[in-house]
Amino acid sequence: xxxxxxxxxxxxxxxxxxxxxxxxxxxxxxxxxxxxxVVALHQALGRVLAEPVISPIxxxxxxxxxxxxxxxxxxxxxxxxxxxxxxxxxxxxxxxxPTVPVPPGGCVRIMTGAVMPSGLDTVVPQELxxxxxxxxxxxxxxxxxxxxxxENRRLAGEDLARGKPAVPAGRRLRPAELGLIASLxxxxxxxxxxxxxxxxxxxxxxxxxGEPLDPGCIYDSNRHxxxxxxxxxGVEVVDLGLVRDDPAALEATLRRAVAEADAVLTSxxxxxxxxxxxxxxxxxxxxxxxxxVAMRPGRPFAFGPLAGGDGQPPRWLFAxxxxxxxxxxxxxxxxxxxxxxxxxxxxxxxxxxxxxCETPIRKRPGRTEFQRGIVARSADGGWSVRxxxxxGAGILRSMSEANALVVLGHEQASVxxxxxxxxxxFDGLV
Numbered sequence: 001x002x003x004x005x006x007x008x009x010x011x012x013x014x015x016x017x018x019x020x021x022x023x024x025x026x027x028x029x030x031x032x033x034x035x036x037x038v039v040a041l042h043q044a045l046g047r048v049l050a051e052p053v054i055s056p057i058x059x060x061x062x063x064x065x066x067x068x069x070x071x072x073x074x075x076x077x078x079x080x081x082x083x084x085x086x087x088x089x090x091x092x093x094x095x096x097x098p099t100v101p102v103p104p105g106g107c108v109r110i111m112t113g114a115v116m117p118s119g120l121d122t123v124v125p126q127e128l129x130x131x132x133x134x135x136x137x138x139x140x141x142x143x144x145x146x147x148x149x150x151e152n153r154r155l156a157g158e159d160l161a162r163g164k165p166a167v168p169a170g171r172r173l174r175p176a177e178l179g180l181i182a183s184l185x186x187x188x189x190x191x192x193x194x195x196x197x198x199x200x201x202x203x204x205x206x207x208x209x210g211e212p213l214d215p216g217c218i219y220d221s222n223r224h225x226x227x228x229x230x231x232x233x234g235v236e237v238v239d240l241g242l243v244r245d246d247p248a249a250l251e252a253t254l255r256r257a258v259a260e261a262d263a264v265l266t267s268x269x270x271x272x273x274x275x276x277x278x279x280x281x282x283x284x285x286x287x288x289x290x291x292x293v294a295m296r297p298g299r300p301f302a303f304g305p306l307a308g309g310d311g312q313p314p315r316w317l318f319a320x321x322x323x324x325x326x327x328x329x330x331x332x333x334x335x336x337x338x339x340x341x342x343x344x345x346x347x348x349x350x351x352x353x354x355x356x357c358e359t360p361i362r363k364r365p366g367r368t369e370f371q372r373g374i375v376a377r378s379a380d381g382g383w384s385v386r387x388x389x390x391x392g393a394g395i396l397r398s399m400s401e402a403n404a405l406v407v408l409g410h411e412q413a414s415v416x417x418x419x420x421x422x423x424x425x426f427d428g429l430v
Contacts, residue, residue, distance in 0.1 A: 016294040018410045019333060019368040025289060026303055026334055030316065032344035033262050035193035041181060044173050046234035047191035048345040053167040055184050058157035063116040064094075066152045069125040070140050071116055072107035074149035081144060088131075088138040092117070107140060116153060123152035160184075170346040172234065195233075195343035198257035199226050200240035202250065202268040202278060203322060208242055221396060222267035222320070222327045229331055230265075233339055245269065247277050254285060258306050258315045263342060265335065268322030278302065278319045286314065294367040294410065297326035301334065316342065324396040329370045329405065332424065350424040352407075355383040361415040363408045372402035375423055385423055402426065 017025065036050040065071060070088065078084040086107040090100040094113035102108055102117050110116070110123060130141040160166055166184060167177050173189070181189060206220040207213055220242055230237050238261045243253045250269070257264040269278035279291050279302045291302035300321050305314030318335045320327045332350060340347045355375055363369055373385040385406055388398045404423040408415065415421055 016292045016299070016367075017290050019293060019295050020410065022290060022293045022301070022303070022334060023337070026338045027341060029289065029305070030338060030341050031313070033192065033195060033313075033342060036190050037193055038188055038190050040188050041178060041186065044189050044191060045175065045178060047173055047189075047194075048234075048343055049167060049169050049171050049173065050190045050192045050344070052165040052169045053181055053184070053186060053189060055160045055162055055164055055166045056186070057184060058162045059160040059183060060154055060156055060158065062156050063121075064154050065110045065112055065114050065116060065123045066154050067123060067125055068111050069123045069152065070107045070129060071110040071120045071123045071153075072142075073102075073104070073120055074122045076105060076107075077122070077147070077149065078142060078144045083144070084142045086140050086142060088140060090117075109138075121150050121153055122147055125152065168346075170344060172340075172345045172348075192344045194236040195263065195339060196236045196238055196261040197230055197263045197265060197339065198238040198240055198261035199223055199230065199265045200243050200253055200257070201322075202243050202245060202266060204245050206242050206268075221324050222322065225324065225328055225396075226265055226267065226320075226331060229328070229336070230339075233336065233343075235339060235343065245277060247281065250277050250281055251285070254281060254306065254317075258285075258308060262315060263339060264306065264315055264317045265320065265331075266317070267320045267327045269319065282306070282317055282319065286317065291319075293330075295330075295333070296367055296369045297321070297323060298330040298333065298370070301330045303334070325372070325392070325399055328396075328399060332405070333370070351427070353383060353404075353423050353425060354420045355385050355423055357406070357415050357419055357421045358384050358386040358417065360417045361387070361406070361408065361421075363412060363414045365411050365413050368410050369408040371406040371408070372398040373404050373406040373423060374402060375404045375425065385421065 039047065072086055076084055076086060086105060088109050089102055089106045091109040092098060092114040093111045097115055098117035102120060108117055108120065124142060124147045128146045132139050132141060166180060171177060201220045201223045205217050207217050208220060213219065227237050227239060240253055240257060243249050266278055279288060282288050282302055282304050286306035287304045288302060289304040292299055293301050298321055302319035304317055306317050308314050320330050337347050337349065361371065371391050372388045374388060375383055375385045378384045385404060388401045403426045407422045407424055
């Protein structure tokens with residue numbers, strides 16, 4: 001690995017970027033990874049499409065009925081104040097093809113999804129007409145105004161026309177997309193290779209699960225939190241475990257991460273303590289684009305490229321704070337969308353609402369603050385949010401109790417009870 005990555009686009013020093021500046025810096029730096037593969041449709045859930053799926057057929061393939069009823073030609077609709085008597089000449093179910101010609105004044109009993117016979121363009125729901133029998137033949141009586149010409153008919157290609165994109169490149173495939181692609185008769189898709197993300201935690205005080213907890217030590221929670229968050233993004237996780245606060249050990253782990261992954265997530269070691277080595281190693285092995293953000297929690301957050309070597313693209317390092325809440329907040333604020341972009345996926349921002357705040361919140365302008373909250377229905381039917389209580393960066397329980405983050409913007413001041421605030425919803429995230 002070399003550090004020949006050029007100068008930082010920012011003046012790093014002690015400058016504090018705003019959250020928006022930090023997000024923009026990350027987005028401007030990243031390019032999607034290369035590499036595609038073809039997979040069977042049943043193995044494509046959560047994968048990112050590398051090229052658009054083009055429909056080889058019209059969907060639906062034929063004009064068809066949108067409901068159970070009777071199909072007829074709109075030229076047989078009665079005039080104002082009149083009724084029309086139409087003879088039923090056939091019955092069609094979904095999957096049947098019309099074989100009986102329908103003469104003027106005739107109609108067809110038709111079921112939802114059945115193909116419309118040639119010359120017929122309108123369907124009347126069965127409950128809006130009367131059925132009678134004459135000389136052993138079924139008829140319907142149709143009053144004026146119950147349907148309009150062309151009503152209740154689905155046109156061929158109405159959902160999707162042959163040759164048109166069905167699913168765009170960059171879409172992360174959900175069950176709905178799998179069903180749509182299957183409806184086109186397509187059994188395999190070209191997807192991006194999975195983004196590989198290496199994760200490790202740093203700190204002499206950390207212990208792995210199952211180890212005895214020595215005095216002054218704590219169990220490593222950040223790595224498990226981050227791995228869970230990464231798994232929801234559908235990336236391949238490379239778990240590098242715990243690393244002591246030792247420059248040699250950290251350098252060896254970073255070199256392994258560069259060799260095995262596209263991006264690296266660390267927690268801890270980015271502050272200004274004597275044992276905080278991650279940022280210094282980033283500067284040595286790559287480049288520090290920034291390392292301080294005007295936010296709470298999460299101010300010490302470093303970002304930059306690690307040289308890939310041998311003509312390989314850089315591996316991007318996201319060095320998260322060691323405090324559990326700050327680690328997860330910075331993941332949602334910066335890393336989540338960055339990894340979507342790096343993996344070639346459409347960037348899907350966190351779901352955001354503006355709701356009424358139930359309690360006052362003290363806040364000074366000049367930094368973005370993220371506070372844990374519980375969004376719930378108010379008595380008036382609207383939505384409101386209340387804080388979970390103590391907001392310390394080490395209180396991970398508050399994240400478990402919350403279902404949203406209250407986001408107080410960079411220039412925002414204190415919030416009075418009853419004011420509207422922005423919230424990022426956790427549903428589907430934590």
